[in-house]
Amino acid sequence: AGRDGLAAALGALADGRPAPHTVTRAPGTPGEVAFVFPGQGSQWAGMAAELLDSAPVFAEAFGACAEALRPYVDWSLLDVVRGAPDAPSLERVDVVQPALFAVGVSLAALWRSYGVQPSAVIGHSQGEIAAAYVAGALTLDDAAAVVALRSRIIAGIAGGGGMVSVATTAEEAAATIERWGGRVALAAVNGPTSVVVSGDAAALDELVAHYEGRDVRVRRVPVDYASHSGHVEPLREQLLDLLGGLRPRTGEVRFRSTVEGDWVDTAGLDADYWYRNLRQTVRFDEAVRDLVAAGYHTFVEVSAHPVLTMAVQESVEVAAADPTAVTVTGTLRRDEGGLDRFHRALAEAYAGGAAVDWRPAFAGRAVHRRDLPTYPFQRQHYWPRPAAAPAPAALTEPDEVDARFWAAVEAEDLAAVTAELADTAAVPEGALADLLPVAPDTAAEPALTGTWWLVTGPDDTGAAEAAFTADALRRHGATVVPVALAGERSDRAGLAARLRDLAAATPAAGIASLLPLDETPLPGHPHLPAGFAGTVTLVQALGDAGIRAPLWTLTRGAVSTGPADPLPHPTQQLAWGFGRVAALEHPDRWGGLVDLPGEPDDRAARRLARVLAGADGEDQVALRSTGAYGRRL
Numbered sequence: 001a002g003r004d005g006l007a008a009a010l011g012a013l014a015d016g017r018p019a020p021h022t023v024t025r026a027p028g029t030p031g032e033v034a035f036v037f038p039g040q041g042s043q044w045a046g047m048a049a050e051l052l053d054s055a056p057v058f059a060e061a062f063g064a065c066a067e068a069l070r071p072y073v074d075w076s077l078l079d080v081v082r083g084a085p086d087a088p089s090l091e092r093v094d095v096v097q098p099a100l101f102a103v104g105v106s107l108a109a110l111w112r113s114y115g116v117q118p119s120a121v122i123g124h125s126q127g128e129i130a131a132a133y134v135a136g137a138l139t140l141d142d143a144a145a146v147v148a149l150r151s152r153i154i155a156g157i158a159g160g161g162g163m164v165s166v167a168t169t170a171e172e173a174a175a176t177i178e179r180w181g182g183r184v185a186l187a188a189v190n191g192p193t194s195v196v197v198s199g200d201a202a203a204l205d206e207l208v209a210h211y212e213g214r215d216v217r218v219r220r221v222p223v224d225y226a227s228h229s230g231h232v233e234p235l236r237e238q239l240l241d242l243l244g245g246l247r248p249r250t251g252e253v254r255f256r257s258t259v260e261g262d263w264v265d266t267a268g269l270d271a272d273y274w275y276r277n278l279r280q281t282v283r284f285d286e287a288v289r290d291l292v293a294a295g296y297h298t299f300v301e302v303s304a305h306p307v308l309t310m311a312v313q314e315s316v317e318v319a320a321a322d323p324t325a326v327t328v329t330g331t332l333r334r335d336e337g338g339l340d341r342f343h344r345a346l347a348e349a350y351a352g353g354a355a356v357d358w359r360p361a362f363a364g365r366a367v368h369r370r371d372l373p374t375y376p377f378q379r380q381h382y383w384p385r386p387a388a389a390p391a392p393a394a395l396t397e398p399d400e401v402d403a404r405f406w407a408a409v410e411a412e413d414l415a416a417v418t419a420e421l422a423d424t425a426a427v428p429e430g431a432l433a434d435l436l437p438v439a440p441d442t443a444a445e446p447a448l449t450g451t452w453w454l455v456t457g458p459d460d461t462g463a464a465e466a467a468f469t470a471d472a473l474r475r476h477g478a479t480v481v482p483v484a485l486a487g488e489r490s491d492r493a494g495l496a497a498r499l500r501d502l503a504a505a506t507p508a509a510g511i512a513s514l515l516p517l518d519e520t521p522l523p524g525h526p527h528l529p530a531g532f533a534g535t536v537t538l539v540q541a542l543g544d545a546g547i548r549a550p551l552w553t554l555t556r557g558a559v560s561t562g563p564a565d566p567l568p569h570p571t572q573q574l575a576w577g578f579g580r581v582a583a584l585e586h587p588d589r590w591g592g593l594v595d596l597p598g599e600p601d602d603r604a605a606r607r608l609a610r611v612l613a614g615a616d617g618e619d620q621v622a623l624r625s626t627g628a629y630g631r632r633l
Contacts, residue, residue, distance in 0.1 A: 005021060006021070009021040009022050023344060023347040023348050023350075023351050024351065025348075025351050025352065026324055027351075027352075027353065028297060028298070028324075028325055028326070028327045028351065028352030028353035028354075029297045029322075029325040029326075029353050029588065030297065030353040030354070030355070030587075030588055031295055031296060031297030031298065031353065031548065031588050032119045032120065032291075032294075032295060032296045032297065032298070032546070032548075033116060033117065033118050033119060033120075033296070033297075033298040033300065033349075033354055034118055034119070034120045034121065034122060034256075034291050034296045034298070034299050034300070035108055035111070035118040035120075035121045035122070035131070035134060035300050035302050036121075036122050036123075036124075036127075036288075036299055036300065036301045036302065036308055036312060037104050037108075037121065037122070037123040037124065037127030037128070037130045037131045037134075037301075037302055037303070038124050038127050038301060038303050038307045038308045039123075039124045039125030039126045039127045039282075040093075040096060040097065040100065040125070040126065040221075040223065041221070041305075041307040042100065042303040042304045042305040042306070042307045043090050043096050043099065043100055043304060043305075044090075044304060044305060044334045044335070045083050045090065046081070046082070046083050046337065047081060047099075047103060047304035047305070047332070047334075047337055048062075048081060048103050048106070048107070048304055048332060048337045049081050049082050049083070049337060050337050050338035050339070051106075051110070051337065051338065051339065051342070052078070052081070052082070054338060054339045055110055055339060055342070057109055057110050057113040057360075058106045058107065058109065058110045059106075060109075061105060061106035061109040061110075062077075062078075062081075062102055062103075062106040064140060065077065065101070065102035065105055065106065065140065065144065066078060066102065068140045068141050068143070068144035069098050069102070069144045069147075069148055072098075072144065072145060072148035072149060072152070073094075073095075073098060073148055075087065075088050075095065077098070077099060077102055080095060080099050081099060081102075081103070091222075092155070093151050093154050093155050093158065093223070093225065094148070094151040094152045094154070094155045095151075096151075097126050097147055097150075097151035097154075098144070098147050098148050098151060100126070100130075100303075100304070101126070101129055101130050101143070101144075101147040103303070103304050104127065104130040104302050104303060105130050105133055105134065105140075105143075107302045107303070107304075107331050107332070107342075108130070108134045108302050110342065111300065111302065111331070111346075113360055114346055114356055114357055114358070114360055114361075115355055115356055115357030116300065116346070116349060116354055116355070116356060118134070118253055118300075119253065119254060119296075120253065120254040120255070120256055120291060120296065121134055121135050121253055121254070121255055121256070122256050122258065122284070122287050122288070122291070123258065124188070124190075124258060124282055124284050124308060125188065125227065125228070125258075125277070125278075125282050126147065126150075126151075126277075128257070128258065128259070128277055129143055129146050129147045129274075130143070130302075131255065132248075132251070132255065132266060132269050134253065135251035135252065135253040135254070135255045135266055136249070136251035136252040136253060136266070137248050137249060137250070137251040137255060137266030137267075137269050138246070138248055138249075138266075138269065139247075142246050142247065142248070145242075145243065145245075145246070146243060146246070146274050149239075149242045149243065150239060150242075150243075150274060150278065153235050153238055153239060153242070154225060154227070154232070154235070154278075155225075156235075157225050157226075157231055157232065157234070157235065158223075158224045158225045159224050159225070160200070160201065160224075160225075160226075160231070161198060161199060161200060161201055161204075161224065161225050161226025161229065161231045162198065162199075162201045162204050162220065162221070162223065162224060162225070162226060163187060163196055163197070163198040163204075163220075163221035163223055163226060163227065164196065164197050164198070164204050164207060164208060164218060164219070164220055164221060165194070165195075165196050165218070165219045165220075165221055166194075166195050166196070166197060166207075166211055166216065166217070166218050167193055167194060167216060167217035167218070168193060168195060168211075168216055169192065169193055169195070170186065170189040170195055170285075173186055173195045173197060174186055176207070176210070177197060177199075177207070180199070180200075180203045180206070180207070182230065183199050183200045183203040184197050184198065184199030184200065184203045184204060184207060184229070185197065185198055185199055185226075185228060185229035185230065185281070186228075186281050187226075187227060187228035187229060187281060187282065188228060188281060188282035188284060189281065189282065189283060189284060189285045189286070190282075190284050190285060190308065190311040191284075191285050191288075191310070191311035191312070191314040191315050192285060192314050192315060192318050193314065194285075194310075194311050194314070196221065196228075196282075198226040198227060198228050198229040198231070199226050199229045199230075199231070200226070201224075204220075208220065227278055228278070228279065228280065228281060228282060229279075232278050232279050233279065235275070235278070236275050236279075239271065239274065239275045239278070240271045240272060240275060242271075243270075243271035243274055244271055246269075246270055246271055246274075248266055248267050248268065248269040248270055248273075249266065249267055250265055250266055250267045251266040254546075255269075256287045256290060256291060257287075258282050258283050258284050258286075258287050259273065259276050259277050259280055259282075259283070261283045261286055261287075284308070284311070285311070285315050288311075288312050288315040288316065288319070289315050289318065289319040292315070292316055292319040292320050292326065293319060293503075293507055294503075294546040294547070294548065295546060295547065295548025295549075295588070295589070296326075297325060297326050297327065297352070297353060297588075298326070298327045298329075298349055298352060298353065298354045299312050299316070299326070299327070299328045299329070300329055300330075300331065300345075300349060301328075301329070301330045301331060302331055303330065303331060303332070304331075304332050304334075304337065305330070305332060305333055305334045306330030306331075306333065309328055309329070309330050312328045313328045316328060321509075326352075327348065327349060327351075327352025327353065327354065329345050329348040329349055329352070330345060331345050332345075339361075343361060346358075346361075404416075405421075445476070445606070446476050446606065446609040446610040446612075446613045446615055447476060447477050447609075447613060448473060448476045448477045448478040448509075448510070448609055448612060448613050449477055449478065449509060450478065450479065450508070450509025450510070451478070451479045451480075451481055451506050451507065451508055451509055452473050452478040452479065452480055452481070452508065452509060452510045452511065452512060452612075453481050453482075453483045453502070453508045453510075453511045453512070453549075454466065454469060454470055454473065454480050454481065454482050454483065454512050454514070455483045455485060455511060455512065455513040455514065455515060455538065456482065456483070456484050456485070456513075456514050456515070457484075457485060457486070457489065457514070457515050457517065457518040457530070457531055457534060458486060458518065459484070461517055461518040461520075461531070462514045462517035462518070462556075465514055465517060465554070465556055465596055465600070466482075466514055468596070468600045468604075468605065469512055469514065469554065469596075469608070470482070471605060472604075472605035472606075472608045472609050473512070473609070473612075475605065475609070476605075476606075476609035476613070478509070478510070481502070481506050481508070483502065485515070485534060485538075488537075489515065489530065489533065489534030489537055489538075490522065490530075490533060490534070490537055491537070492537050492540050492541050492544065493544075495537060495538065495541035496540075496541040496542075496544035496545045497545075499541055499542060499545040499547060500545040500546070500547075503545060503546075503547050507549075508547065508549040509549060510549055510550050510552065510591065510612060511542070511547075511549050511550065511551045511552065511591070512552045512554060512612065513535065513538060513551060513552065513553050513554065514554050515531045515532075515534040515535045515538060515553075515575075516529075516531045516532060516535055516553060516554070516555045516558070516572045516574070516575035517531055517554075517555065517556060517572070518530050518531030518534070519531060519569065519571045519572065529571055529572075529574065531572070531575070532571075532572075532574040532575055532578070535553060535575050535578060536578060538551070539551065539578075539582050539586070539590075542589065543586065543589070547589070548588060548589045549589065550589060550590065550591030550592075551582075551589060551590055551591050552591035552592055552593070552594060552611075552612055553575050553579050553591075553592075553593050553594075554593075554594050554595075554596055555569070555572040555575055555576065555593070555594070555595050555596070556569060556572070556595065556596040556597075556598070557569035557572070557595070557598065558570070558571075558572035558573050558575065558576055558595050559573065559576060559595045559622050559631075561622050561624055561629045565622075565624065568598070575593070576593055576620075579592070579593045579620075580593075580620075583619065590619075591612070591619065592611070592618070592619030592620060592621070593619065593620045593621070594608060594611055594612075594621050594622075594623065595621070595622040595623065596608070596623055597623050597624050597625060599625070600623075601625075603625075604623050604625075607623050607627075607628045608623060610628070611623075611628065616628075616630075618630040
């Protein structure tokens with residue numbers, strides 16, 4: 001856009017009007033990014049051809065794909081994408097699948113050049129080949145061999161089968177297709193109400209008529225072969241022979257398999273895996289839900305046209321506690337295959353909370369970065385006028401007097417409150433009787449939901465505090481899962497593995513840790529408390545395991561609220577210093593710090609639940625008999 005176009009877009013943004021060059025939405029939540037690679041269906045004539053001339057990173061990656069495919073094809077990849085007159089048609093499976101692979105791989109390189117780095121990849125059917133390459137599991141030459149050789153032999157079974165998309169649930173579809181006795185199969189589960197069925201062409205004709213008669217949306221997929229069904233079984237031995245030389249390796253990016261239904265070590269993506277990828281049901285919906293549960297907040301469909309974005313959004317709406325916090329976006333669209341469309345996709349990810357490096361968008365241009373004004377679209381000074389200096393305050397009684405008064409209020413002790421006020425003012429006892437029942441803690445009862453992990457150290461450390469915390473969580477609605485740690489406190493890898501298994505069985509809505517209460521020295525480190533070391537290891541292991549539930553770290557007597565508040569356990573202040581750093585580095589999975597009172601009671605339990613529920617937005621709180629104190633400078 002030129003200067004006039006940019007000015008018009010800024011004016012629309014200031015006025016709150018939609019405009020072609022603006023992207024607005026409610027702020028998303030920063031978090032992990034997942035790249036999603038679809039199978040067939042996103043192709044269109046001329047897809048991404050504009051990027052060959054306008055995006056050097058894309059063009060370089062695409063050229064590398066063309067070279068890697070050259071030994072296996074007798075046509076030009078560049079001619080296919082540019083629509084050269086003598087280029088083969090994208091309707092051929094042995095042409096469209098390698099072409100889509102090259103476009104997906106090259107678009108992923110373009111996303112990465114703008115700083116959008118995936119921490120996980122998902123592939124749908126043949127899309128897993130591109131996902132495996134982007135994850136680092138296959139070399140480009142090996143990935144090109146898989147997609148080219150496999151699509152070539154698929155062409156040999158064309159003509160006798162087909163595929164149909166149906167707007168129904170997996171359970172309903174599985175029950176319906178039983179009447180055809182194995183002639184059709186459940187090929188893919190794309191979303192909560194989106195499946196694909198494949199099999200014999202005649203049986204699919206009957207299935208289409210069945211659903212049309214019930215006003216269920218059903219659509220034929222424009223292919224004449226039946227992937228993910230028994231039709232591909234004759235290809236097994238041939239495929240194993242063709243791909244026997246693959247050398248898969250453990251990748252740098254996590255790979256969520258839609259074949260195995262779990263995270264896998266990509267060193268196992270051998271020839272047999274790529275046969276099963278072609279034969280078995282694509283468990284795509286399950287994969288998306290797992291990533292949402294693991295805390296992924298941005299899903300990018302890396303393709304020439306979004307074919308899975310709606311399915312991903314439906315899965316997010318079912319699985320996410322707050323679907324508005326998750327961003328789902330495509331990359332290019334049909335007939336919109338240039339940088340303008342790609343930059344809009346970047347803007348959608350950025351508005352949703354993903355980190356984007358915009359410098360490549362201005363490469364080669366005489367531009368300078370400028371900070372926005374501190375008060376955009378306003379003409380008022382930000383700084384307030386200084387107020388007149390207040391008169392000196394009169395001397396007050398020592399803090400312990402004030403503490404006694406509020407303790408009496410908290411206890412609803414009418415006689416004690418009257419006695420404390422006797423030297424200050426004559427207050428009728430009846431007035432106090434009316435006031436006291438509503439003076440303490442008038443807010444609504446705090447409510448916690450879901451499962452909370454309660455992390456503790458050895459049995460002889462903090463047993464009373466653990467019992468108090470567990471009771472407070474249960475009484476206010478949470479389900480408590482005790483997590484007792486001993487040796488794992490200093491074993492990051494072992495703890496991460498244990499937490500990953502626990503999350504698969506009982507995902508956590510929140511985590512409360514009492515590890516700092518253990519002030520005994522860590523073996524081999526006489527000046528380092530074992531509880532503090534365990535806290536550091538716990539934060540690291542939670543990140544390694546991909547767990548994004550907020551972590552609340554609990555201490556006792558680690559901070560003081562004033563001169564009259566003793567400080568019996570200053571060693572536990574290490575956890576507070578570390579917690580403030582963790583909050584800055586991991587705001588998406590850090591809950592906060594709570595210092596428990598010396599003698600916890602029902603009021604303390606209620607206040608603890610209120611803090612953990614985020615009722616007041618405080619993340620550094622000391623609980624005392626006189627109230628809950630938030631940290632202030």
